[in-house]
Amino acid sequence: MDEMASGLVLVIEDEEGLLSTLDYNLQKNGFQTRTAMTGAEGLELASTEPVPDLILLDLMLPDIPGTQVCRSLRENELTREVFVIILTARGDEIDRVVGFEVGADDYVVKPFSMRELMLRVKVILRRRMPPEALLDEHVFGMLRIDQDGHRVWVGEEEIQLTALEFRLLNVLLRRKGRVQTRTILLDDVWGIEADVTTRTVDTHIKRLRVKLGTAGDYIETIRGVGYRFRARVNGVPE
Ligand code: CA
Numbered sequence: 001m002d003e004m005a006s007g008l009v010l011v012i013e014d015e016e017g018l019l020s021t022l023d024y025n026l027q028k029n030g031f032q033t034r035t036a037m038t039g040a041e042g043l044e045l046a047s048t049e050p051v052p053d054l055i056l057l058d059l060m061l062p063d064i065p066g067t068q069v070c071r072s073l074r075e076n077e078l079t080r081e082v083f084v085i086i087l088t089a090r091g092d093e094i095d096r097v098v099g100f101e102v103g104a105d106d107y108v109v110k111p112f113s114m115r116e117l118m119l120r121v122k123v124i125l126r127r128r129m130p131p132e133a134l135l136d137e138h139v140f141g142m143l144r145i146d147q148d149g150h151r152v153w154v155g156e157e158e159i160q161l162t163a164l165e166f167r168l169l170n171v172l173l174r175r176k177g178r179v180q181t182r183t184i185l186l187d188d189v190w191g192i193e194a195d196v197t198t199r200t201v202d203t204h205i206k207r208l209r210v211k212l213g214t215a216g217d218y219i220e221t222i223r224g225v226g227y228r229f230r231a232r233v234n235g236v237p238e
Pocket of ligand 1: 013059061
């Protein structure tokens with residue numbers, strides 16, 4: 001039997017039948033819902049408090065392309081951390097890469113199994129970061145971070161990181177389980193104005209991994225896309 005879930009899910013989808021099926025199934029599974037049939041309406045509902053925990057986003061919308069909606073969500077301070085699952089009618093690799101590049105967390109290809117999608121939504125929301133994780137200390141596996149003191153330990157050993165490495169680690173950790181493109185990392189860690197190239201990101205990730213030793217494995221390389229902090233330690237949700 002499925003356990004009941006909780007959370008607010010926004011569905012942005014212009015196919016009326018699919019929209020109401022998604023709405024019905026989400027509610028049946030214990031979620032609160034909001035629905036929108038255009039990108040503009042979706043963006044408005046996304047930034048209305050309380051901000052949704054997760055957004056199901058169709059790529060082909062009548063007004064704004066779903067990719068643009070996703071970019072706008074990531075640019076808005078209110079919605080930048082919200083989980084986004086893209087619903088796409090096309091299943092090729094290009095869509096997946098584009099999806100990650102605009103900041104989506106996951107994607108499903110239509111037609112999809114409603115049961116499978118509900119399970120995926122539950123899994124994602126279960127591992128969503130509690131607000132406490134943004135407070136002073138954060139522990140992930142053998143990694144321990146003191147946010148205020150800017151100190152990092154791997155097991156018992158304290159690791160000396162530069163301010164930039166610390167920021168890089170933090171951005172990845174706070175968005176764990178979600179792919180961060182080099183461009184996003186450049187913007188968020190170095191600042192948009194910084195006069196550095198995406199190759200700089202690779203260099204710093206490499207150094208950070210070396211310094212973290214075995215905990216460096218928590219940072220995964222997503223070939224051709226970017227980097228991701230693992231969502232779980234040893235396959236077990238944290
Ligand atoms: Ca559509």
